[in-house]
Amino acid sequence: MTRRKKIANSIDDGGLGIVVVVVIVLYLINLTLETVPSLKKTHEDIFESLEIGFTIIFTIELIIRLAVYERPVKYLFSVFGVIDVLSILPSLVGANSLALRVLRLFRVFKLFRSRRMVRAIDEIKAAIWDIRSDLVLFGFVVLILLYLSAVGIYMFEHEAQPDKFSSIPASMWWAVATLTTVGYGDVYPVTLGGRVFTAVVTLLGIGIIAIPTSLVTNALSKAKKRTRKQDVT
Amino acid sequence: MTRRKKIANSIDDGGLGIVVVVVIVLYLINLTLETVPSLKKTHEDIFESLEIGFTIIFTIELIIRLAVYERPVKYLFSVFGVIDVLSILPSLVGANSLALRVLRLFRVFKLFRSRRMVRAIDEIKAAIWDIRSDLVLFGFVVLILLYLSAVGIYMFEHEAQPDKFSSIPASMWWAVATLTTVGYGDVYPVTLGGRVFTAVVTLLGIGIIAIPTSLVTNALSKAKKRTRKQDVT
Amino acid sequence: MTRRKKIANSIDDGGLGIVVVVVIVLYLINLTLETVPSLKKTHEDIFESLEIGFTIIFTIELIIRLAVYERPVKYLFSVFGVIDVLSILPSLVGANSLALRVLRLFRVFKLFRSRRMVRAIDEIKAAIWDIRSDLVLFGFVVLILLYLSAVGIYMFEHEAQPDKFSSIPASMWWAVATLTTVGYGDVYPVTLGGRVFTAVVTLLGIGIIAIPTSLVTNALSKAKKRTRKQDVT
Amino acid sequence: MTRRKKIANSIDDGGLGIVVVVVIVLYLINLTLETVPSLKKTHEDIFESLEIGFTIIFTIELIIRLAVYERPVKYLFSVFGVIDVLSILPSLVGANSLALRVLRLFRVFKLFRSRRMVRAIDEIKAAIWDIRSDLVLFGFVVLILLYLSAVGIYMFEHEAQPDKFSSIPASMWWAVATLTTVGYGDVYPVTLGGRVFTAVVTLLGIGIIAIPTSLVTNALSKAKKRTRKQDVT
Numbered sequence: 001m002t003r004r005k006k007i008a009n010s011i012d013d014g015g016l017g018i019v020v021v022v023v024i025v026l027y028l029i030n031l032t033l034e035t036v037p038s039l040k041k042t043h044e045d046i047f048e049s050l051e052i053g054f055t056i057i058f059t060i061e062l063i064i065r066l067a068v069y070e071r072p073v074k075y076l077f078s079v080f081g082v083i084d085v086l087s088i089l090p091s092l093v094g095a096n097s098l099a100l101r102v103l104r105l106f107r108v109f110k111l112f113r114s115r116r117m118v119r120a121i122d123e124i125k126a127a128i129w130d131i132r133s134d135l136v137l138f139g140f141v142v143l144i145l146l147y148l149s150a151v152g153i154y155m156f157e158h159e160a161q162p163d164k165f166s167s168i169p170a171s172m173w174w175a176v177a178t179l180t181t182v183g184y185g186d187v188y189p190v191t192l193g194g195r196v197f198t199a200v201v202t203l204l205g206i207g208i209i210a211i212p213t214s215l216v217t218n219a220l221s222k223a224k225k226r227t228r229k230q231d232v233t
Numbered sequence: 234m235t236r237r238k239k240i241a242n243s244i245d246d247g248g249l250g251i252v253v254v255v256v257i258v259l260y261l262i263n264l265t266l267e268t269v270p271s272l273k274k275t276h277e278d279i280f281e282s283l284e285i286g287f288t289i290i291f292t293i294e295l296i297i298r299l300a301v302y303e304r305p306v307k308y309l310f311s312v313f314g315v316i317d318v319l320s321i322l323p324s325l326v327g328a329n330s331l332a333l334r335v336l337r338l339f340r341v342f343k344l345f346r347s348r349r350m351v352r353a354i355d356e357i358k359a360a361i362w363d364i365r366s367d368l369v370l371f372g373f374v375v376l377i378l379l380y381l382s383a384v385g386i387y388m389f390e391h392e393a394q395p396d397k398f399s400s401i402p403a404s405m406w407w408a409v410a411t412l413t414t415v416g417y418g419d420v421y422p423v424t425l426g427g428r429v430f431t432a433v434v435t436l437l438g439i440g441i442i443a444i445p446t447s448l449v450t451n452a453l454s455k456a457k458k459r460t461r462k463q464d465v466t
Numbered sequence: 467m468t469r470r471k472k473i474a475n476s477i478d479d480g481g482l483g484i485v486v487v488v489v490i491v492l493y494l495i496n497l498t499l500e501t502v503p504s505l506k507k508t509h510e511d512i513f514e515s516l517e518i519g520f521t522i523i524f525t526i527e528l529i530i531r532l533a534v535y536e537r538p539v540k541y542l543f544s545v546f547g548v549i550d551v552l553s554i555l556p557s558l559v560g561a562n563s564l565a566l567r568v569l570r571l572f573r574v575f576k577l578f579r580s581r582r583m584v585r586a587i588d589e590i591k592a593a594i595w596d597i598r599s600d601l602v603l604f605g606f607v608v609l610i611l612l613y614l615s616a617v618g619i620y621m622f623e624h625e626a627q628p629d630k631f632s633s634i635p636a637s638m639w640w641a642v643a644t645l646t647t648v649g650y651g652d653v654y655p656v657t658l659g660g661r662v663f664t665a666v667v668t669l670l671g672i673g674i675i676a677i678p679t680s681l682v683t684n685a686l687s688k689a690k691k692r693t694r695k696q697d698v699t
Numbered sequence: 700m701t702r703r704k705k706i707a708n709s710i711d712d713g714g715l716g717i718v719v720v721v722v723i724v725l726y727l728i729n730l731t732l733e734t735v736p737s738l739k740k741t742h743e744d745i746f747e748s749l750e751i752g753f754t755i756i757f758t759i760e761l762i763i764r765l766a767v768y769e770r771p772v773k774y775l776f777s778v779f780g781v782i783d784v785l786s787i788l789p790s791l792v793g794a795n796s797l798a799l800r801v802l803r804l805f806r807v808f809k810l811f812r813s814r815r816m817v818r819a820i821d822e823i824k825a826a827i828w829d830i831r832s833d834l835v836l837f838g839f840v841v842l843i844l845l846y847l848s849a850v851g852i853y854m855f856e857h858e859a860q861p862d863k864f865s866s867i868p869a870s871m872w873w874a875v876a877t878l879t880t881v882g883y884g885d886v887y888p889v890t891l892g893g894r895v896f897t898a899v900v901t902l903l904g905i906g907i908i909a910i911p912t913s914l915v916t917n918a919l920s921k922a923k924k925r926t927r928k929q930d931v932t
Binding site: 181198 | 414
């Protein structure tokens with residue numbers, strides 16, 4: 001194995017890969033703390049220096065990758081290559097808007113690049129692929145359920161609470177908050193009809209919303225069994 | 234295959250069927266946006282024109298169906314036929330009240346008419362039919378649980394919060410919001426007794442409410458296994 | 467079969483049994499509506515008449531049962547016999563306090579007396595009995611979890627919100643509302659420490675709270691399989 | 700069996716063990732009630748006496764253990780030995796601060812010391828060990844999901860509600876309360892973008908948050924099957 005290949009392996013799965021992960025986590029912590037107003041105000045210069053530092057590190061990382069990979073151009077146009085470029089470009093050209101900063105966030109997905117993770121993700125992908133038709137059907141059922149719930153509650157509550165259930169789209173917000181059982185409490189029915197409707201819809205609907213989750217879980221446990229059998233064979 | 238039959242197939246499963254689905258989705262979007270007060274005010278004429286347009290399209294669709302189906306009268310009295318008629322009738326006679334508009338909403342179920350969907354729905358129906366006796370039993374248990382919870386909280390909280398827990402029916406609203414874990418926060422116990430009662434009821438009750446959901450999920454996964462075995466044989 | 471035995475069978479599983487169930491449901495509806503202040507005020511005389519009517523019907527029912535059963539004394543001291551006596555006694559002696567009325571509520575359990583229900587309930591009982599040791603362990607774990615969560619949040623939030631997290635018992639209320647994911651929103655942490663603690667506790671705890679439910683569901687589906695195998699054999 | 704050994708067995712699994720458990724439960728009740736301001740004020744002397752009493756009992760317990768165990772020094776440095784020392788030390792040296800009192804709380808874990816419990820806990824440990832790699836992966840996925848949700852809602856809501864979504868860490872609180880479906884209602888989106896984002900994130904996210912729970916439950920039921928097979932063999 002040539003030295004170039006060794007570094008390429010190391011940066012993907014070995015020691016250098018761990019360094020990359022650590023740097024990304026530090027970068028995310030930096031990005032997170034930068035949004036805290038009290039910290040931002042008192043330590044603005046530190047955040048600016050760190051920003052420059054991270055840009056330099058990420059640029060060096062990209063250069064090393066392009067230097068050691070066998071097909072640098074192919075990497076540059078792969079998902080991770082694009083993420084790499086997008087995450088350093090804004091700082092290089094001096095731009096620092098919120099929208100551009102978000103692009104850099106995708107760097108977090110690089111955390112999933114280790115060989116082990118990739119295998120686990122492939123397993124999950126295969127499991128979900130197996131039940132794609134059911135997921136589409138139930139995803140569709142969930143959408144219809146949310147829509148009909150919104151229309152129903154709109155009819156019952158629109159007159160009593162015209163500001164909260166002002167329209168069907170506004171009532172959709174109630175439907176999502178209720179059927180996911182989050183229940184913030186910012187919108188809730190007050191009329192008798194609206195409450196009876198809510199009772200029926202939640203008692204029936206929560207079960208329906210839970211079905212896709214169960215489908216995914218079942219598919220995952222089946223996929224695991226299959227993998228184990230293959231390992232045995 | 235005659236030309237008539239070809240169109241009949243196309244409108245149910247083929248290219249024309251997709252057109253019908255697209256039109257229905259557009260119609261629902263139109264219906265939804267029409268309820269937004271700000272849009273309604275500024276674009277009332279557009280909504281009125283669209284309403285007329287959709288009525289024309291749905292009328293043409295119905296006429297085509299009646300022309301190409303072998304038994305047009307039978308279709309007219311089937312579920313989807315009735316929906317078709319009800320969804321165009323109000324606009325034809327010039328009526329446009331809220332109650333009539335709801336009838337047109339049932340058009341959404343036409344989305345489930347493709348052959349693939351029908352098979353998936355049959356599978357679900359069979360799965361639920363298998364566990365109908367358990368579902369009835371647990372549906373019944375859930376109702377009793379909601380009722381006894383409402384009676385209990387009414388006894389504990391009625392004196393402390395006579396406006397919120399004014400009666401057993403009013404307390405039922407609390408029972409539904411709590412045992413489904415939605416928890417809007419509009420009604421909650423404040424007395425020690427009421428809180429201890431709530432703790433006991435939720436810790437025991439949430440599990441009971443979840444049982445019908447689990448039953449349905451289990452039945453679905455069993456039904457799928459069965460279908461696959463049949464496909465193999 | 468003697469006529470006496472025929473009536474005894476009919477009142478437990480046959481036509482008379484259905485009459486009894488219908489009367490109980492009507493009685494519960496009456497009891498429920500009686501708590502609605504607006505109805506109570508305007509129709510007090512009707513409720514009083516109905517109360518007398520139901521007492522007469524229940525008394526006749528008890529007399530018939532004692533007359534047709536082979537061992538009337540044994541019935542009188544069985545669970546349902548005691549419920550029968552308790553549900554008519556208060557009205558007979560003219561008392562009508564809230565506490566006594568509650569006794570009459572237990573009549574609702576008579577709804578579970580039909581032979582079919584009894585078998586289903588036995589199945590559930592057997593399923594729960596199978597996993598009794600796990601249920602005790604996890605019930606215990608849930609209690610400890612609730613207790614430690616309450617102690618933790620008390621330490622973090624007591625100073626910031628001395629009125630809401632006034633003591634460990636008061637904090638238990640928060641723990642129940644949070645870990646069951648009901649989340650009324652009447653008490654919630656406001657300090658950084660309290661919020662981090664809540665995040666850790668909920669992310670770990672919700673799964674633990676869900677385990678007893680899963681155990682019961684699994685046990686039920688196993689019990690069903692067993693019953694079917696026995697039916698085949 | 701020598702008398703020493705008999706006492707050692709009794710204190711771990713037999714009659715003395717039950718006494719220890721009862722004392723710990725009483726101690727926890729005392730600790731809990733002590734935090735209730737109204738009780739603390741009126742009965743301070745009683746709580747102080749009880750504190751002294753419990754310290755004496757726990758000290759005697761520790762002395763007995765050290766006297767009857769074969770390797771007292773090894774016990775002293777085991778988890779439970781350290782808990783024993785820490786739970787009596789503060790009172791012995793006269794300190795009674797909140798932080799030290801918490802140490803004594805760990806005594807609650809002594810409740811899990813009976814032989815039966817230890818076996819059940821070992822079973823759970825083995826089950827969790829089996830799925831450790833999946834748990835790490837999904838724990839990681841959940842963290843990323845919470846983080847990205849927080850960043851997303853921060854971008855949508857920061858301007859509209861700068862006090863509630865002041866920073867990404869503050870938005871994390873919203874993400875935890877929402878994705879666990881607790882939904883206190885202290886923070887919720889108000890902008891259209893924020894609400895659409897919340898709908899997408901909750902509908903997808905709740906299922907993902909539920910996966911680790913399902914994994915644990917599945918692993919537990921598998922572990923039980925295995926144990927039963929071993930018992931049969």
